[in-house]
Amino acid sequence: MPTVLENVDEISPRDSKVILIMGKTRTGKSTFINDVIGSVEMQTSDSLESVTSEISYVTTQLKHRGTNHNIALVDTVGWAGSDPNLSKDVLLSRIVAKLSSMQTKPTVVGIIYLHRITDNSMGLEQVDNLEIFQSLVGEDAMSSVIFLTNGWTSQRAGERAETALKQNYWNRAIAAGARAERLDVGSPRVDEEEMTDEHKGLYRSNALRIVRLILDSPAATRMTVQQEIEQSGADTTLDQLSAGKTLMKQNDRDYEVLKKAGLDPSKKKEQNDRLRGIKVRELVKFEARMQYAEDWGVYVCGDNAIGRFSGKILNAIGEMGADISGAGEEYPEMVEFAGMTTRMGTDFGEALSLGIPGLSSIGRFVGGTVGCYAGMGRNALRCGAIATGLATPTPPPQVKPTGRKSRQRRA
Template identity: 30%
Template sequence: MAGPTENAAGDGLDASPMPNVGPDDIVIAVMGVTGVGKSTFIAHFSKTAKAGDGLESCTSNVSIHPARVGNRDIFLIDTPGFDDTYRSDTDVLREVADWLNQSFQANIQLAGIVYLHRIQDNRVGGSSMKNLRMFKQLCGENGLSCVVLATTMWSMVPRDQAEQREQELINKPEFWGRLISKGSQVLRQDNGVESATKIIEYILSKQKRITLKIQEEMASGKALGETSAGQEVEADIERLTKKHKEEMTWLKQEMQEAIRKKDYESQQEIKAIRAELAAKMNKAQEDRQRLEVNIEELRQQRISEVQKEREQAYQRDLEHQRVMMESKANLATLQAKKELEAQLLEARLKQQYADAEIQRLRDEKDPGPCIVM
């Protein structure tokens, strides 16, 4: 068994998706929307996890964290949510799918999944609902008995409200009801490391390994866009494209009206909005095309993307170092200037004092002419 070591943690920029992890290792994925507490959960067991205090994602890529729970060595996988701050759903799906594909080919199966949800959210909608739909499509039904649906942020709302929301999640089929009927377990992440340990121990007690639906689909030869998860993303792209087309039609009418009124200021504003909207439509089309990849094509593209990300990170690091060195040089110059000014001021004061002392001595020796009254 390849025991976890701290340098086994992946940073999301590794061309090898499963460094130092073998088929006999216990691997558990942690999923959920941005800001739900994935990195915080993992940080209870691993020093390599970075926990944040804001709503921006600390996890922009899949990352692997060696951890110890009780006397068991495991690996916890931090995954980006499908509401990533800076990346599209296509980007996130490609990242997660590639990691799952490569782990499947290496005969590494998940022992389970921890799916986190903020209990403070007063409704399941928007990004939370989209993330849940994607989770269902990624998993399929076979592995749901090894899934823990865990609620976080219990200290943020009154207990009675939190319990009411928990029951709504459990009872409604469109939320967690169907997952629970297929064997998923609901637990609370409401007491730091203690409750987190219970969640991991529950998964370990199942003593099972699961294969996710998307792994089976792509292993059978399907393109990413043909998988259930890929079709879910494509449906969102189609809805977004339709909305953008409607907005473009409305902007065309607004432009015609602005031209008729010779409203040049409005024309410029509309042009800017149309350009931004056209860019979004082009990006949506590119995202759709980037789903048309099989396992090997996705792997080769991800290797190229990782290399590009590394180069960009290296350039950013160089630029950061340049700015820091420039700032230090400017600060040193400013300090030297201030020190020189202080020295000059001190020298002038000393000279003035010396001149005054010389004048005093002269006055004592030659008090001037006597005046006789």
């Protein structure tokens, strides 16, 4: 099963060669990873809606030129085009939080940017996201990028589309060292019900060929976003990063277009305001808190949908606690009241446990929740967040920082 990615520095095994798989929804990112692994590890879908809700990775081992390599394939979510539920600033925040790295050597050895060759037109949305992608990577690390086309059902039409992509959209990246490769020319993918072991072997061979190309020519330098974070520090705000600046320019352009058309442009301004206010340090802390929240849910309820859903609830309470803390600092007169309601909530929760040891933690959690809702200050934050393991954040007992394990397979 895939493991939710907290940060590239935390990928296990530590010597893993990290490969990012990027592209808009339904370009086949998860399918490509499944082909490399040789089994269905990532969920896929034929619908227009993405089924990848979290940035996660799967590890495998690949013997290449006499050496065994640990490979970590990272499946990104909603980038380069198409998740209607996530704004661009949120998507950028996720990527930056995952890629923030203080290591001096490259933590990402290659980046695969998937594109269906039948998508022969590039709308403004895709052009904008390609521009942000290039700002994240930077010219110095562009040689680690492979623009990978799939869905080759007609070679003649595919070649025309590929030429247009190279000349009109990928030309700047290719000039900086990026490569364009074809995944499945001569072996178009068949429907799942028609797929044989021979098909699966062919698709896996196609995917492994691309991974081997990356191993032959790994990144010699880190991505621009990683270099910028190291140079400027964790207090850097997103608008100071090259990718953030690119997104802000796009938002400014869209703001004017919407305004002239008589439409509401306020969301574009709100995005830029958030980019100016979000620090990398806060992003990393937020991502860690979300993962630890899920771990607590899994610890209490088991490694299943209920446990992970419980974790999301705990994270929401942690977010609310942070807001309450800010209110407490702004209105100190409420802190005393918060302390009183917190104690009342804790007593109420303990009473619910009925003295039964197995229910005591649930009782304390309920008490902490009551304290969070009733209080408006730091004491309420401490009660609610500490009770759920979200304050520092701290992992639950005997649970590693990720509730789900990745499965290793040899290739």
